[in-house]
Amino acid sequence: MSAVLKPKSxxxxxxxxxxxxxxxxxxxxxxxxxxxxxxxxxxxxxLAKFVADGRLAAELVDAEGxxxxxxxxxxxxxxxxxxxxxxCGPGVAFMFEPYVRTPGLRLPIVMGIVTRDLLTPQSxxxxxxxxxxxxxxxxxxxxxxxxxxxxxxxxxAYKIAEHRDVMLPVNVCHDGNYLxxxxxxxxxxxxxxxxxxxxxKDVNWxxxxxxxxxxxxxxxxxxxxxxxxxxFVRYRxxxxxxxxxxxxxxxxxxxxxxxxxxxxxxxxxxxxRMQDADYAxxxxxxxxxxxxxxxxxxRERGEKVGLLKVKTYRPFPVQAVAAALAQVKAAGVVDRSVxxxxxxGPLFQDVIGALYHAPRRVAAMSFIGGLAGADITTGHFDExxxxxxxxxxxxxxxxxxxxxxKD
Amino acid sequence: MSAxxxxxxxxxxxxxxxxRAEMMPHFLCPGCGHGIALRALxxxxxxxxxxxxxxxxxxxxxxxGRLSAYIDASTFHVTHGRPIAYATGLALARPDLHVIVxxxxxxxxxxxxxxxxxxxxxxxxxxxxxxxNEVYGMTGGQVSPTTSETRVTSTTPLGNSEPHFNACALxxxxxxxxxxxxxxxxxxxxxxxxxxxxxxPGFAFVEVMTDCTEIFGRxxxxxxxxxxxxxxxxxxxxxxxxxxxxxxxxAKDLPTGILAxxxxxxxxxAYRRAAxxxxxxxxxxxxxRKSRQ
Ligand code: SF4
Numbered sequence: 001m002s003a004v005l006k007p008k009s010x011x012x013x014x015x016x017x018x019x020x021x022x023x024x025x026x027x028x029x030x031x032x033x034x035x036x037x038x039x040x041x042x043x044x045x046x047l048a049k050f051v052a053d054g055r056l057a058a059e060l061v062d063a064e065g066x067x068x069x070x071x072x073x074x075x076x077x078x079x080x081x082x083x084x085x086x087x088c089g090p091g092v093a094f095m096f097e098p099y100v101r102t103p104g105l106r107l108p109i110v111m112g113i114v115t116r117d118l119l120t121p122q123s124x125x126x127x128x129x130x131x132x133x134x135x136x137x138x139x140x141x142x143x144x145x146x147x148x149x150x151x152x153x154x155x156x157a158y159k160i161a162e163h164r165d166v167m168l169p170v171n172v173c174h175d176g177n178y179l180x181x182x183x184x185x186x187x188x189x190x191x192x193x194x195x196x197x198x199x200x201k202d203v204n205w206x207x208x209x210x211x212x213x214x215x216x217x218x219x220x221x222x223x224x225x226x227x228x229x230x231x232f233v234r235y236r237x238x239x240x241x242x243x244x245x246x247x248x249x250x251x252x253x254x255x256x257x258x259x260x261x262x263x264x265x266x267x268x269x270x271x272x273r274m275q276d277a278d279y280a281x282x283x284x285x286x287x288x289x290x291x292x293x294x295x296x297x298x299r300e301r302g303e304k305v306g307l308l309k310v311k312t313y314r315p316f317p318v319q320a321v322a323a324a325l326a327q328v329k330a331a332g333v334v335d336r337s338v339x340x341x342x343x344x345g346p347l348f349q350d351v352i353g354a355l356y357h358a359p360r361r362v363a364a365m366s367f368i369g370g371l372a373g374a375d376i377t378t379g380h381f382d383e384x385x386x387x388x389x390x391x392x393x394x395x396x397x398x399x400x401x402x403x404x405x406k407d
Numbered sequence: 408m409s410a411x412x413x414x415x416x417x418x419x420x421x422x423x424x425x426x427r428a429e430m431m432p433h434f435l436c437p438g439c440g441h442g443i444a445l446r447a448l449x450x451x452x453x454x455x456x457x458x459x460x461x462x463x464x465x466x467x468x469x470x471x472g473r474l475s476a477y478i479d480a481s482t483f484h485v486t487h488g489r490p491i492a493y494a495t496g497l498a499l500a501r502p503d504l505h506v507i508v509x510x511x512x513x514x515x516x517x518x519x520x521x522x523x524x525x526x527x528x529x530x531x532x533x534x535x536x537x538x539x540n541e542v543y544g545m546t547g548g549q550v551s552p553t554t555s556e557t558r559v560t561s562t563t564p565l566g567n568s569e570p571h572f573n574a575c576a577l578x579x580x581x582x583x584x585x586x587x588x589x590x591x592x593x594x595x596x597x598x599x600x601x602x603x604x605x606x607x608p609g610f611a612f613v614e615v616m617t618d619c620t621e622i623f624g625r626x627x628x629x630x631x632x633x634x635x636x637x638x639x640x641x642x643x644x645x646x647x648x649x650x651x652x653x654x655x656x657x658a659k660d661l662p663t664g665i666l667a668x669x670x671x672x673x674x675x676x677a678y679r680r681a682a683x684x685x686x687x688x689x690x691x692x693x694x695x696r697k698s699r700q
Contacts, residue, residue, distance in 0.1 A: 034562065035518070036546040037487075041561075045547065048562040062550045062562050062569070065488065065518035090468075090486055094518070122484060 008190035009261075016150045016179035019186055020086060020112050020172070021046035023154030025056040026194045027110075028201075029084045031076035033061040033069040037091040038124040039176040040114040044086065058084075066091040070098035070109075077107040078209040078217060082158065082201050086112030088176055090119055092130045096137075102169045103138030103239055105218060108161030108203050109169040111139075112154065115285070115336075116176040117372045125373025126176035128285065129337040132346045138239050140170040140246055141314040143285045147184040149265055150174045152257060155194060159253045162202045165245040173313075175286040175336075177373050182286075189261055197260055243315040250312055268317035270309040271324050273299060277306030279392040280325060281384060282333040284310045284347055287369070287376045291334065294381030305385050310347060321354040330363040331355075332388035334381075334403075336370040344368070344400045363391050369403030376403060425449040425459070427479050434473060438624075438632025440617030443591040444538050445474050447615075448507070451601035463504045465494040467519060470545045470619070471511035471538040488519025491526045494533050502675050505605065508535040512553040513543045516572050520552070523612075527581035530609040531674040536601065537574060537612065540619035548622035559626050574614050579667035584609025586667035590616040590639040596663070603665060609673045616661065 014022065020043050024032065032051075034044035050056035059076075063069045066087050073083040087095060092113060102109055117127030131141060140160065144150045150172065157170040174180065204210075207217055221231040247268065254267035272292055274280060283291045288309045298305045308324050308331075310317070325331050335345020342349055344366035355362050367384050369376040380403045391397055426449075435442050452462065459480045466475035468487035475482040481504075485493045490508045498506040515523055515537045526533065542560055543549040549562040553574065557566040579586045585607035589597040597615065604611035616639060618624060620632040629635050642661045 036543055036549040036562070038546055041546040041549065044549070045561040049564055052564040060562070064520060064552065094487070119486065 008193065010188040012186055012188050013183055014147065014186055015042075015181050015183045016144070016147045016174045017043035017114065017181070018046050019147045019151035020154050020174070021050055022188055023151045024058075024084045025050050026189065026191060027082065027084075027155050027158050027198060028195070029056065029058050029082050031061070031073065031081040031083045032056075032058045033063050033072040033076075033083075033085050035063050035066050035069050035087070035091060037066075037088055037116075039116060039126065039180045040086050040088045040091070040112070042180070043112065043114060047084075066095035067097060070095045070102065070111075073109050074098060074102065074105065074107060075209070077109055077203055078105075078207065080204045080208065080210070082203060083109050084111070085109075086114060088114040089116030089124075089130045092134060093118065096134070099134060099139070100137045101218075104235055106167040106206060106239075106242070107169060108158070108167055110154065110157045110161055111169065111171055113171050113173045114176045114180045115173050117337075123372040126178055126180075127336050127371050127373065128173070128175070129371075131171060131173045132335075132337040132339075135314055135346065138168065138243070139314065140166075140168050140243070140250075140312075142170065142172055142250070142312050143310070144172065144174045144179060145286055145288045145309065145311075147179060147182065148186050148263070150179060151186055151188070152261070152263065152265060155189070155198070156253050156257055159198055160246065160250055163245075163249045163253075164202070164205075166242050166249050167206065168239070168242050168246065173285065178286040187263065193260060197256065246315050247312070247317060266309065266311055268310075268312045268320045269324055270311065272307040272309065274306035274308065274324060274327075276304060277328055278304040279330040279388045280306045280308055280328045280332070281381065281388065282308045282310065282321075282325075282331055282347065282351055284313065284334075285336065287334060287336065290376060290378050291381045294378040294385060297378070297382070298385050303385065303389060305389070313347070313350075316350050316354065318354045318357060321351060322357040325351070325355060325362055326358045326360075328362060328392070330365075330388050330392035332365050332367055332384050332391070334367045334369060334376065334384060336368075336376075338368060338371075363397060365391055365397045366400040367403055368400055371404065374404040374407060380404070420450055420453045422446050422449055425452065425479055426477055430477050433477055435470065436621035438618070438620035438635075439470070439544075440540065440591040440615075440620070440632075440636070441470055441474060441538055443594060444536070444597070444615045444617050445477065447591075447594055447597040448509075448536060448601055449478070450598045451605060452505075454598070455602055455605055457505050457605070461504050462507070463494075463497055463501070464507045464509060465490045465497065466509040467511070467514035468545075469511040469514050469543065470540075471509055472514060473545075474509050488514050488517070489522065490514070491519060491522040491533070491535060495522075495526065495529075495531055498531055498533050499675055499678070502532075502679075506533050507605075508533060510535065510537050511544075512537065512539045512541065512574070513551040516552040516574060516577075523578065524581040526610050527578050527583035527612065529674040530582060530584050530671050532607075532609055534601070534604045534607075534611045534613065536604075536615060538615050538617050539574065540617050540623060541571075542619050542623040544619040544622050548619070548626055558623075560623070561626070575612070575666050578612040582669075582671065583612045583667065584669055584671055584673070585611035585665070587612070587665045588614040588616065588661070588663050590642075590661075590663060591618065592636045592639040593663075600664065607668075609669075609671060
């Protein structure tokens, strides 16, 4: 990320939740529906404040639960409004029914997930189990590393979601507790430049609730009996190809952002000190900062370690991951969530799936840390680097390593 | 004998007998009305001599939802809005238990509103204690379905513009067997109301008007917790008082006490009776056919 301040931008100090609200105002969102939940609550309070201040010209619906929140937004989006909400943890679980319908309806809704661990045991702390649990539902998911990235990515999300080759909803994920409440110096882009960047809103050209062009939105399709499954299959294939289109759209949108605002973020994956690396860590979200520090320290000790950060998780950038890891002997993937049936982290599964496309076998191991708000410190990453170095030298991978097991 | 125990009509009631000491100190803010409601509930349980081993308390999410963990009984802290649904399964499976739901206005009327109306309709024996403080306290004071119009919350910085629910009218209209309301200002009356609810052989809905002092009170400049409790009192007085003595408190016309009661069949009993009848008809098909002719 470069630090050249554009002439008309403003510097503010805010946390990730406020940064997301600033982005919503800058994107001129017209309909916001919310239900408070820790650690997202302050985000919706900022939105309410911005509406009251006149900074955000949106309708704000204090809905009776997350299930209603996303249903309200579907109605609004079908009527042509640009929409936003944010949730997390059990809130995402409760909205699952309208959540899984949104991609099939091809509605470009943007929703922040202020990631929080799922129940049970009861916990209100950060963790990525909520977002990871809905990773196969058809939403685009991007994970942020910094407060600035939350702001910039939330604006970019509209351009990605509304792109005619995509037309899919986007989750902008930022880590609960760490990014939600961690304050940083942030550059607020100039409104006219954001307007020029986003262009005309384009949300319901394909499917609409509009008396001038009546249509039956989502009637029952044929199945094993009746007219046959062809319509259903066409929808599913359409979603899949839109997901693949999103890989290049996300890349183009990030490049345009860099050109216009002088600040660049890696769109799909970020390679950090990967040149000549013998082994690597793979990270996602805000843990990446501590991991980079640990990599720097190891490099000073002469260890040839690099880091690959995954920003875009759905669609999964299979080729970019495979290419980035093709040269290393071993990779250690650090997850903040669990894949129960596989006894490893979900990102680990995706990475080993991508490594199938690498020209030769790359050994890999799974680390799980940061559950229920636990800190993944540079000490934990030192330990992970040590284990991955052993793996690169031919040691057996062994089982999943639980980083905070003794904390 | 301490002054506190003198105040209790049943001299032997000691709230500590019903609390989990290991969970102390509790997390409630100083002056929060929820502690008063919890004590009134335990006092009612004590006076009805309900065995703690036969007491199950189910609570949802929010400041009210945290209370179950403090009670020395079988307790279950469930998901947001769902305590009535969990309690329905529990009460049907174990009709020998006293099942109490502790919920808040957001938990019970917003995200869980659906369960409330169906529990009222079904009239299963449960006691639902809804602590109404007009706000989502735990998440920082957002608007709830019982927030009075014009009140300031963190999601209605210019004042709430949505109409609010009258929870007791809702429960009565949906058919609840017992409906009552009391304020935390009147602790013995609250205890008596909860006792009547616990003794009712159907679905009992008890709304407790309580104060979120730290969040709602501060945001709306309602003074100290003592002043907030006094305000409850003024809301109960005849309007003549309000216009003179208690100004500038807003009039609210808040009826308290038992507001509705009916003797509709209790669902669990009716269900078990019907099950026996269906089984005997199945065991004796000839008799069943005859009776239908
Ligand atoms: S936030 Fe309000 S309701 Fe919750 S414990 Fe504090 S005073 Fe009570």
